[in-house]
Every structure is written in structure tokens, then in C-alpha cells.
Amino acid sequence: MSAETNRNEWPLWEVFIRSKAGLDHKHAGSLHAADAQMALENARDVYTRRMEGVSIWVVESKHIHASSPDDAEAFFEPANDKIYRHPTFYNLPDEVKYM
């Protein structure tokens, strides 16, 4: 049931949390809220109670476009046999760490 078909239910939002400065926002989960302001506040209460975050993004779930599982073959399998796309064929000097 979508938010549009049930007017009594608040829309669903996806929540992204940045755990510390410099890192990416990561998907943390979802929640219900009447609008963006409430979604941010709900996200603060639901997902950052244990010091998980320094920044929050919310986006209404309906605005997220997802790939279809039916397309998985065409989308992802062609990458399986193209190991040359990984930068593993270079000889690195010993001095270079963390590659």
C-alpha cells in the first residue's frame, strides 16, 4: 500500500547518517513522518540516540528509484568476468601502503 492510497498514514522516509566528519552518509533505515522537518527530528530520535551521527539526510522513499531484481542479470552479471577493471595488475613499490 503506498502513502497515496492510505491518507491516514504518514509517508515513508529513508534516513542517511554520517557517522563522523569526512565519511559518507550511509543508509541507516526508514521511518514515518508527516514532512521533512518531522522526518529529520524523528531520525534524530530513532537513529542517533547512541552517538551514531553528526549529520542526517532524509528523503521521501517514493523519490528513490531502485533497480529491479528482474534486471539483475543484465545489470550486474556482465561485470563478473571483467577483472581487468580492478587495478590489480600494477606492480606497486613496497613503500606504498594502504592501496
Added chain:
Amino acid sequence: MTHLLDYTLQLADNAVIMGQRLGEWCGHAPILEQDIALTNTSLDHIGRARNLYQFAAEQFNAMTAEEKAGCFSSVALYNKATQNAVVDEDDMAFLRDAWDYKNLLLVEQPNNDWAFTVARSFLYDTFNFYLFTALKSSNNATIAAIAEKSLKEVTYHMRWSSEWVIRLGDGTEESHILMQQSLNSLWSYTGEMFTPNAADKAMLEAGAGADLSRVKQQWDERVKAITEEATLTIPANSWMQQGGKDGRHTEHLGFMLADMQFMQRAYPDMEW
């Protein structure tokens, strides 16, 4: 009782009673996200109460036996005082009866419905925000430190309840009516916040308290602005209830304490 202890208990009792009331929503809020929001807030209040009760117990333990005996008439705590036993934060919260509680009548009012809970929080959070802003400059180091820590939490509480007042007041016809009715019902409990008792006056005089007339001015401005935005009307009645600070409470507090204190009363000093 010293003015400092009286004052510390006022702050502590407001915190524990508000925390208890909001905690009653746990498992009952209209949606999961707000259930968590309210219990978070409840725990902020109870955390502040703990700090303040620890401070109160410390002051009490440092008194002479004679001074202690004059502090509380609740039997369990009075007995501890006359035996010169060391008391702790739990004794302060669980062994005082309603007449020894100094919280505002506002915070002991029952939750009723969501609008009523929001209105009560809004009136109290706004007061708390300006009170703790003032107490940050208290010359009592413990009170100033607690105020500074609390202010961050209280800022969020005020944001939460103000948002909800606007949302409901400027919402549907039904939510507007419920919000206005709640404001009307609670209005006569707001005057007490700004009416100084002996402890408030002495603490202000000593540079450790807050100027409640200044707090009232700031509270008035903010409450006016938010209610206007929420398309609500500030009630015209100016007659105000009094008594909480001096231990004269509405009947609601006794029921709350019966709930809160049952375990410590039935199984004294139990641990688990």
C-alpha cells in the same frame, strides 16, 4: 531547610515528575517514532533529576542532625534523618511524600491526550529553556554545570514541543480545537513558574538563582510568537493556581508517587 536545598529540590522534582509523566507514553504514543522521541526526552529529564538529587543528598548529609530533622516530614526520610543515616538520590526521590515535593503543579498534570501532553511540554520546556539559560551564570558551580549540560537537551525539547504546537494548532479543524482546549486548561498552571517563593528570592539575591521576572518576559514573547504561528489564542484568564513549590499539590501527584515509589516502599533498599 536551607534555601539551596529547597531550590535544588524544586529543580529536581520538576525534572523527575516531568520525566515520569512523559515516560508514561512509553508503548502508547500514536506512532513508534514519537514513542521513542518522548522516552528519549523523559530520560533527559530523569538524568537531570539524578544529578540534582545527588547534589541534594550531598547537602543533606552535610547537615547537623537537628537541621536534618527539620527538613522533611515524610516519615521514612524523617526517620533516616533522626538516625543520622546517610541518604542518597533514591531516598530523595522515593521516600518523600507529596507535601515534601516542590515541583510545579503544571508538570504533574496527567497526559490526557497527545495535544494536552504537547501543550504541557511546550509551556514547561519554554520556561526551562530560559530558566537554564539564566542558571548557566549561577555562582553555584554545581547548578551552573547542571544548567549548562541541561540546556542542550532542553533546547531540543523546546524545539520538539513548539513544532508540535504549530503542527496541531495550524493543522486540521479537530487538532486546532484540541490544541486550544489544552492550552486553555493548562493556562492557570503557568503563573506559578514565575511567582518566586522564599528559596527563589534568596537564591536570586545570592547570585545563584534566576530572575523569574526576566524569565517571564522571555517566556511571554516566545509563547506569543509560537501560538500566533499556530493560529492559537493565548487564554485571557489571569487567575493562577499556586502551591506546588511549597508542597501543596493537585490530587494527581499522590497517584504518581504511589506508582513511582511502590517498590522502594514495599522492599526498602532493594537492589537488582
